[in-house]
Amino acid sequence: MAETNAAVNQTKNHPYYTPQVDSNGSSINADGSSSGVDDPIPVIDYSMLTSDDHNQRSKTMQDLQNACLEYGSFMVINHGMSDSLISRVYEALAKFFDLNEEEKKEYESNDPMDRIRWGKRDSDLVSSEFIKMVVHPNFHCPTKPAGLTEVLQECIKRLREVGIQLLRGISTTLGFEECYIEKRMKLESGCDFITPNDYPLRPYSENQLGQAPHYDPGLLILLLPGLSNGLQLEHYGKWINANPQPNSIVVSIADQIEILTNGKYKSVFHRVVLNNNVRRISLPLFIGPSLDTMVSPLPECVDEHHPPAYLVKTYKELLEANQYHEIDVKSCLKNVRL
Ligand SMILES: O=C(O)CCC(=O)C(=O)O
Ligand SMILES: [Fe+2]
Numbered sequence: 001m002a003e004t005n006a007a008v009n010q011t012k013n014h015p016y017y018t019p020q021v022d023s024n025g026s027s028i029n030a031d032g033s034s035s036g037v038d039d040p041i042p043v044i045d046y047s048m049l050t051s052d053d054h055n056q057r058s059k060t061m062q063d064l065q066n067a068c069l070e071y072g073s074f075m076v077i078n079h080g081m082s083d084s085l086i087s088r089v090y091e092a093l094a095k096f097f098d099l100n101e102e103e104k105k106e107y108e109s110n111d112p113m114d115r116i117r118w119g120k121r122d123s124d125l126v127s128s129e130f131i132k133m134v135v136h137p138n139f140h141c142p143t144k145p146a147g148l149t150e151v152l153q154e155c156i157k158r159l160r161e162v163g164i165q166l167l168r169g170i171s172t173t174l175g176f177e178e179c180y181i182e183k184r185m186k187l188e189s190g191c192d193f194i195t196p197n198d199y200p201l202r203p204y205s206e207n208q209l210g211q212a213p214h215y216d217p218g219l220l221i222l223l224l225p226g227l228s229n230g231l232q233l234e235h236y237g238k239w240i241n242a243n244p245q246p247n248s249i250v251v252s253i254a255d256q257i258e259i260l261t262n263g264k265y266k267s268v269f270h271r272v273v274l275n276n277n278v279r280r281i282s283l284p285l286f287i288g289p290s291l292d293t294m295v296s297p298l299p300e301c302v303d304e305h306h307p308p309a310y311l312v313k314t315y316k317e318l319l320e321a322n323q324y325h326e327i328d329v330k331s332c333l334k335n336v337r338l
Helices: 054-070 083-097 101-105 148-173 180-184 255-260 315-323
Strands: 043-045 073-077 116-122 127-136 192-194 197-199 209-214 220-224 231-235 238-241 249-253 270-273 280-287
Touching: 043 054, 054 073, 054 148, 083 127, 083 148, 083 197, 083 220, 083 280, 116 209, 127 148, 127 209, 148 180, 148 192, 148 220, 148 249, 148 280, 180 255, 197 209, 255 315
Parallel strands: 043 073
Antiparallel strands: 073 249, 116 127, 127 192, 127 197, 192 280, 197 280, 209 270, 220 249, 220 280, 231 238, 231 270
8 A cells, every 4th residue: 555654654563653543533534534445454264263274274373463463453254153143133233222212211321330331422523322231241231122132142152252262363373372361361250341333324414423533442342343334444544444244243453452462463443434325233342351450561572672561450440541430441542551
């Protein structure tokens, strides 16, 4: 990709690489539009990660490493979740978002003890609706519509298995034993959220977004991206359209992997654009450490040329930074970068 700005000519794993796009919710494009570049994100064939064929497996590990270094995001195919399960998930979530507002408001409260929270992102710049739920170690879900709990439980069980296998792959690409990250982050009691999103059909203005540019907290985000496009990722100073294949899972590196790797694998800066013609429902799963886990650069990722670049904090402290509560699921990367 031809770049005009010398500052973006660095590779993504450069310690001083920072997104070269604005963070105020608008656009980087000279014409002020929110269009992105079609530069397909890498594809990882999940079935090859655990293949008995050594050559296939090591090629897939190499692809995974390149994807983590260069994009921080990739689409996973052959992940073992059936098309029919994915369709049932979208249908059940649509029924939830179609409930009347009074029923959804039951989950609107700001009580820090809540494990489910519904809300709207509603301004001239952004428009969407979400329902956040803590799903691990304990599963929380609205009681309506009937069947939502069962279908989400089935889907999240598989998404989590895929996520943990990918974290093993990532651990291997870093030269560690495959369960190293999983054990260190105490994933058995890890704190996972889902935040299904409903993006409206008709934007208020052409450039209204579904979600403003942001980083995600957690180790990995596994996204069921819905039936139309909308996710954009920052890549060397441009917004690129993720354009995932139908029923693939879009996986992105999130804040805690950036911290653990001391900045080698960067958390992905991303946003959501609205589609004029099609309603879009997406389902991200945030796989995170247990709340009491200290998150800091791994000793193996620190040396005299790579001094620690992040503060040491528990995952709970990180989630609660900026006066947010952990259920708010917000990044605080900028507060811990040294
Ligand atoms: O809906 C999407 O494509 C992305 C969602 C997202 O980034 C989020 O909920 O944090
Ligand atoms: Fe996100």
